[in-house]
Amino acid sequence: MRRLGFACLVLLVACRGADDSVVVYVSHDQVFSEPILRDFERDTGIRVLPVYDTEEAKGTGVMNRLLAERNNPQADVYWANEPIRAELLKQEGVSESYRSPSSQGIPAGLRDPDGHWTGFAARARVFVVHKDIGDPPRTIAAYSDPSWRGRGVIANPLFGTTTTHMAALASLWGADSLMAFLGLARANSVVMSTSNGESADLVAQGAFAFSLVDVDDAISRLRRGDPITMIYPDQAVGGLGTLLLPNAVLLIRGGPNPENGRRLIDYLLSPETERKLAASDAAQVPLHEGVAVPPDLPPIENVTIMDVDYTSMARLLDEIQPLLQSWVESQP
């Protein structure tokens, strides 16, 4: 038995990364990111050693691991599922500037001016609306609009992209105005669900008229034939615009395989990767113009994007946390 165990140990050690490898920490859903990384391995012959995060913004995830390893970096690349974390890591000095040739054509607002992180393949925050609604809501103000009283549902703002969305609104309006808006929404009988997926299901079942969800929640239900439509909110001239949460990729300062890291970044930022992510169930909007998208996903050229500052969002994310907490707990 001991000998067997020793053999196992030897095997384990033998599995350690060789020179021709790249270590990537991934916060994007493994279901969607893993195939991309496998394609990279196949196309380049560079072995990818990934560490995946658990559910977004939760788990003692790779973000903490990156910070803990700051003085002895183990990773070459970090694939974040939104830019706020990337921005934080930049501020903590974990990342290194790298302007990939593939970043050409990505809108300036969706990448770091200093070149520390670059956005790609964005999740859009969209409305799902039940098919039977004749004149659907076109702005998130519908949540506080008495004519939609009791018809709107939203995921718990303490979790996931809904939290990020709140931070974005706070960065545009200020935290007080955000809370005033949420207060009005509460008074307007807005119901809170546990997740975006649940929100979309509730709308599909006809229990509610509309909800703010991630684009992939809407697309997956559309593809399965649920009676819903998808709307990009706040597209009117001078409106807020639709919130886009791009993936962001950054190069780790002092990582073990910087050259392979850059190659991986080039690969991730390429239009081809964006096309794959758009076509997958992740349904992410490509940031390069002219990338072929499935028919149910509008191309980026046609979308008014919410203009947000990720630095202030990073700061506000923690500031609004207790406010959101008390809002959640005050629900009747």
Add this chain to the structure above:
Amino acid sequence: MTMRLEPGERVALLGPSGCGKTTVLRLVAGFVAPDHGLVRIGDEVVAIDGRIVVPPERRGVGMVFQDLALWPHLSVHGNLAFGLRSQGVSKPEIERRIHEMLEMVGLGTFADAKPTRLSGGEQQRVALARALVLRPHVLLMDEPLSSVDERLNRQLRGEIVRLQMELGFTLLYVTHRADEAADVAERVAQMDRSGGLGGAVTI
């Protein structure tokens, strides 16, 4: 084998270890049933042909075990009160009977002590008191004095006889020592290794 005890009599069951003396007691107590044959207490058949008719708690039988089997988590008082409570005796009556019983065995001041803190002789008396406080018609004793020293052994023999005379229960006393049997009992039944009773009735 057949064995018959008269009400209020003291009988010792004598024999070498391993001959089945303890099994006889367990048959009477109701922990086991005879494969064939029957056990009768008073007019009632309590077990017959592998079947227990009357469970131990309804036989009116008390027992003192070889290792005493005092409950270590309960005080002396608790050890005595358990059976009384289970039989639905009223609270003041429980207190009265425990007090009386402890006085009778000379442990009046030990009610609140944990049995593990007592000496061997004191533990012996608690075990006796626990069995007798329920006023059994029959008391079974399984080598109760095997673990005390010679002096105490002799002294306790006398006390057992005194208590039996005071309370009038029927005593079946198992031992492997002839002198002990002779001191405690009015009759001695001798068991041999095969489990048969030799000289069914003596003295």
Add this chain to the structure above:
Amino acid sequence: MRSERAMLVLAVAVVGAAGLAPMLAVLAESVRVGGQFGLAHYGVLVRSTRQWQLLGHSVLLASLVAGMATTIGLPLGVLMAKTDLPLRGTLAALFTFPFLLPPYVVAVGWFQVFGRGGIVGDWLGPAVAERTHAILFGLSGTALVLASCLMPVVMLLTMLFVRTVPPRLEEAARLAAPWGATFIRVTIPLILPGVLLGALIVFLLALGEFAVPMFLRYDVYSVDSFTRFAALYQPAVAAAASVPLGLIALLLVALERLFLRDRTYEIRFAASAPDVLTAPLGRARFVLLGVVLLLGAVGVALPLGSLAIRSAAPGVYPEAFARGWDALVRSLGYAAAGATLLTVIGFALGYLIQRRALSIWRAVDSLTILLFVLPSTVVGIGLIALWNRPTLGAVYGTAWLVLVGYVAQYTAVTSRATVAGLSAIPRAAEEAARLAGAGWFRRVALIVAPLASRSLCAAWIVAYLLCVRDTGLTMMIYPPGGDTLPVRTFTLMANGAPPLIAALCVMMIAAAVIPLGVIGLVFGDLRPGRQRAKAAW
């Protein structure tokens, strides 16, 4: 004598380096503010109302879980070990099953049954499913799921301890009272220290659990402090945040040492009686069987069966294998290597504790137990803080660190199993070998270890199970590209298709059970040894 000392000291040193040093590293990190000693990180914690609230949530959840596990586990344990309930062996195995799996797998199973769109909805209509869904998410569901996972701890300990109750004590009670009163006033009070120990272990395991509260959306300290709060992304604050959980564990282990340990031994006086008394249930046995079967069906069979049902679609298993095969192979490798290492080190420590071979035996025993109940996140943070240095690159970022983590967290199990095994071996066996001139190594290798072989096999198996189901610790320290199946499944749960997740969960169940079956076939019936191993607790 010298080789004995050297080996034991070496084993203690290994556990000290693997387990104690990371804890100290956490402490050291948490009181370092800008390179100097300071308590500022604790100040942040103490002032944060959110942290207090979450700690409250954690304690509430852990208390509920411990309460439910005891309320159900104690009667079940008595039923299984002390009565003539039909099928009791099978039922005991059924109820034990969830404990062998990562708790979140069980949570996924419950979700497939009671969640929206689950089996309950199919059978009883969406309105009922809406209700059960609401119960499943939040405190009530989290507590129920964790209770179903951890209840076996109390049940098994009860089954074990009732076997140590001298039958005479129960017979003495049976002369005056029926079995019911005997159980309530004699048997159960006698094993109460053991039951409380079980409840304590459940409490501490629930306190450190984070995957289930995360999945069922109940905010607890162990989740939040390491994410949102530590999401200020300061490892030192995260370290400080982990200290309260460590302190709670330390406090409870100390209390157990003070009040329970001695009382557990008190009841072990000479019990010459051969066997365990069994209470006949009479006509009630079929009613009770019905109740227990219902409990087993709703709490165990349905949730785990639903995983198999949900995953049974064309193309699901090929994808699950494509997604999880390498992780499965690694899981088996890590677990086998971990269990072997744990058995060797646990044997040395168990020998040390049982023979009191070094004066620090009591401290060693307490340390391993503290490490066992310490939340995995605390151990993980400590291991990173300690090992993540350029000079230690040969261990950090490799599978070695995972093994170090297993040794840190699970040695108590193998050392206690060894203690139990050695207690059953007459000392004279070793002393005779010594008189015959055999050195320590020869004595241990040729006399002691073979005599304790059943316990050692049992220790290996339990260690294997704990390693193969480990999620929290492995997730924090696995090498890049070297994750295990529980970790892989857990990360795939974010937006993974439910059938795929269910299939991966079924693979995990197989990973836990099939190797056991093989070992069982090779080594024969190990159950008595297994029970003895558990008796060590």
